[in-house]
Amino acid sequence: MNPYLNEEYGNPSSLYSLGQNARRALDQARNKCATVLGSRASEIVFTSGGTESDNSAIMGVAFAQKTTGMHIVTTAIEHHAVLHTAQLLESLGYEITYVEPDKKGLISAKSIVDVIREDTILVSVMLANNEIGTVQPIKQISDMLRQKAMEINHPIYFHTDAVQAPGALSISVDDLGVDLLSLSAHKFHGPKGVGLLYLRRGTPFVPTQAGGAQERERRAGTENVAGIVAMSVALEEAESSRLENSSKCIALRNKLFASLSERIDGVHINGDLHQRLPNNVNVSFEGIESEPLLMALDLNGIYASSGSACSAGSLEPSHVLRAMKFPDVRSRASLRLSLSSKTTEDELEQVINVLAEQVSRIRELM
Numbered sequence: 001m002n003p004y005l006n007e008e009y010g011n012p013s014s015l016y017s018l019g020q021n022a023r024r025a026l027d028q029a030r031n032k033c034a035t036v037l038g039s040r041a042s043e044i045v046f047t048s049g050g051t052e053s054d055n056s057a058i059m060g061v062a063f064a065q066k067t068t069g070m071h072i073v074t075t076a077i078e079h080h081a082v083l084h085t086a087q088l089l090e091s092l093g094y095e096i097t098y099v100e101p102d103k104k105g106l107i108s109a110k111s112i113v114d115v116i117r118e119d120t121i122l123v124s125v126m127l128a129n130n131e132i133g134t135v136q137p138i139k140q141i142s143d144m145l146r147q148k149a150m151e152i153n154h155p156i157y158f159h160t161d162a163v164q165a166p167g168a169l170s171i172s173v174d175d176l177g178v179d180l181l182s183l184s185a186h187k188f189h190g191p192k193g194v195g196l197l198y199l200r201r202g203t204p205f206v207p208t209q210a211g212g213a214q215e216r217e218r219r220a221g222t223e224n225v226a227g228i229v230a231m232s233v234a235l236e237e238a239e240s241s242r243l244e245n246s247s248k249c250i251a252l253r254n255k256l257f258a259s260l261s262e263r264i265d266g267v268h269i270n271g272d273l274h275q276r277l278p279n280n281v282n283v284s285f286e287g288i289e290s291e292p293l294l295m296a297l298d299l300n301g302i303y304a305s306s307g308s309a310c311s312a313g314s315l316e317p318s319h320v321l322r323a324m325k326f327p328d329v330r331s332r333a334s335l336r337l338s339l340s341s342k343t344t345e346d347e348l349e350q351v352i353n354v355l356a357e358q359v360s361r362i363r364e365l366m
């Protein structure tokens with residue numbers, strides 16, 4: 001990022017050479033991201049992160065396709081960036097169907113296509129859930145949607161929030177069969193406040209951010225050049241080390257699950273054990289509330305979250321665990337730990353020891 005914050009600080013829309021250097025950096029970053037996604041560079045729209053990508057994907061297609069239909073299908077376990085956008089569209093007269101997951105947090109392709117109607121214009125299903133890590137069958141949904149679109153005689157555009165996927169799952173847009181895909185750099189060791197939206201050529205789209213002609217008139221506003229350059233490098237690295245890092249994380253994650261079940265009574269794993277992100281651990285401990293546990297972990301240098309980090313601070317039980325029909329006591333007792341390829345066996349051991357100690361201490365207190 002440094003050169004683009006200090007020496008090469010030009011505005012990529014300017015014609016002078018400093019600006020053109022920034023333009024070239026932007027072009028290179030776009031090519032790098034497109035290579036990882038298996039897309040054309042022109043199909044990449046740089047944004048301020050996952051929230052903006054989700055908002056503009058859903059509203060962009062909804063507004064553009066309004067005369068074809070006003071029905072949208074999504075799931076009850078999406079990130080709030082999707083759910084709150086869906087609610088906003090409801091207030092504008094759109095109808096939204098929220099498909100429920102099963103008890104393991106999985107969404108079946110059949111449950112999606114079963115609710116498609118003549119006026120369905122868009123489907124949005126996340127690739128991997130940020131709280132419980134479950135991975136949804138995006139390719140299968142895409143294949144079934146294509147058939148359904150032929151029956152209703154107009155396209156059904158397909159968006160996936162893939163914010164949690166880089167470095168863990170393939171994000172090849174053709175393999176996934178999606179028209180729109182959202183990413184956020186800080187989820188793959190890039191900086192915060194930058195992301196991208198993949199927008200397949202030919203997808204009808206009304207920009208939700210009005211102003212200049214940047215990003216081929218799909219997202220107005222001067223681009224965050226340093227952030228975008230950093231994101232493209234981080235994305236390349238996440239992809240090139242994906243298989244190696246995933247297998248390392250899976251081994252650590254399985255060890256963590258096994259040790260927790262061995263050392264602590266009344267531990268429940270939330271979300272499917274196998275169809276799951278390699279780095280996601282989400283468990284509930286019977287007889288405790290997660291808040292005091294989070295504080296105790298923090299004092300021991302362990303940074304965890306209950307429910308989703310984005311809704312931390314609110315005591316509402318996680319909407320994801322609720323949608324899985326867990327009683328509120330189990331949702332309130334949930335703890336999410338995220339691993340990375342940099343997590344060591346020693347750190348894991350430390351976490352297990354602290355958890356065993358603190359869970360029994362809190363149980364006694366409660």
Ligand code: PLP
Nearest residue numbers: 049050051079081130161163184
């Ligand atoms: N979608 C998912 C699945 C996420 O996990 C997040 C952030 O946690 C977002 C969207 C929002 O991304 P951002 O914080 O970059 O706006």
